[in-house]
Amino acid sequence: MIEVKDIHKTFGENHVLKGISATFEQGKNNLIIGGSGSGKTTLLKCIVGLHEPTKGAVYFANENFTEMSFEQRVPIRTHIGMLFQNSALFDSMTVEENIMFPLNLFTKQTNAEKLERANFCLERVNLAGKNKLYPAELSGGMKKRVGIARAISMQPKYLFVDEPNSGLDPKTSILIDDLINELTTEYNMTTVVVTHDMNSVMGIGDHIIFLHNGEKWWEGSNKDIAKTDNKELNDFVFASKFMQAARAKL
């Protein structure tokens, strides 16, 4: 479980996050949604420690992550997997080397064991046999799947996903969402997904928080979203005519 308490983040005069508190539960897909510039990615970066919050704290399993030093954070970080918006695979390494990289640094496994784990992760994301390809040789969807394979290589307790569907066709987007959902259940992970893709919201949103102007504006599940009378959330979710028509049929 991850808890964020009263998170504020400012960049100079720009107050991006204004006191956000939330709990992200284990075994659930926790979605952070909101319009562009609402602070979704900043909140995610504050949670994982890429940004230090100006005020407030982040707790991983009741341990105050914000107050920890770099060295103290390492044991928690080895339980974190993250998929970045543009996958952030290491260009100079093959798919296999990318997946084995955290295993090389943080485990005492033999090469055969690491290779077995890499092959398992690749099979899990339906990319078996792509071991020797370089990131430049992969499509956008394949890069995302390799990113997921790398993220789960250390069997993480926490999975963070930043815009998993950006730049992907609808079919591949659903494939990635399904994969995230399956892995969350399979490993009983605390998964936090930043997205503004409505298919993801309706498909895998076990727990959703909606950010508006750096504040938590709404919290609920994908089942609650259609019934909400929150104006900003409705404007965001049902912005397209297709979604409006879908809502009318409900």
Next chain:
Amino acid sequence: MFYSLGKYILLLRLSFRRPEKFSVYWAEVMREMVSIGLGSLGIIAIISIFIGAATTIQVAFQLSSPLVSASIAGKIARDSTILEFSPTISALVLAGRVGSSIASQIGTMRVTEQIDALEIMGVNAPGYLISPKIIASMTMVPLLVIVSICLGIGGGYLACVLSGDITPDDYLIGVRDGFDALTVQVALVKAVVFGFIIASICAYQGFYTSGGALEVGQSSTRGVVYSCVMILFADLVITRIML
């Protein structure tokens, strides 16, 4: 300026933290040594031969007098090559070749979130990315300078054979005459310091890149320019202190 200097020193301190796994870092050092050392050998060989040859011809031209021994050209060409041309010009060329590569590689990793990915995994990103490059550069630049010195003196010999301005025998007598090992020590100290300057300044510029492709290019340019200026400044300081 002081803010940047402080950031640079802090980055260097982070770079030399205890590695997560020594064997992984060692493999990176070896990879960087091959990239910096073998990768630069060709360009260093070419510039060294030409500079050695040109220096010998110019010195022979300037000292062409019946009152001056012909072998003196070999002596001056040798000392100039060892003390100045090989270390400094090699370092300036390496700042362009190796430095720009370091800055753009790390800068690209920054803007494509690869450095964030390292940090999320719990890897000390400055340590993993920068320290192997600094160690490799401080090791390989002196070796390249030694190669450069040998080829520079060889280039001078070649110029003598081809141009006939002085005889090869006179040149060789000059090269052997009054050799002081201190000149080689000075050259190697310069090479180690230049190696550090090239890798650390360019890595710093790359590491703090923000934005996109344009900014990566700007960081790379800044890295090369600042390295060149610092190399020339360090050259003056070391020369003044050691000679």
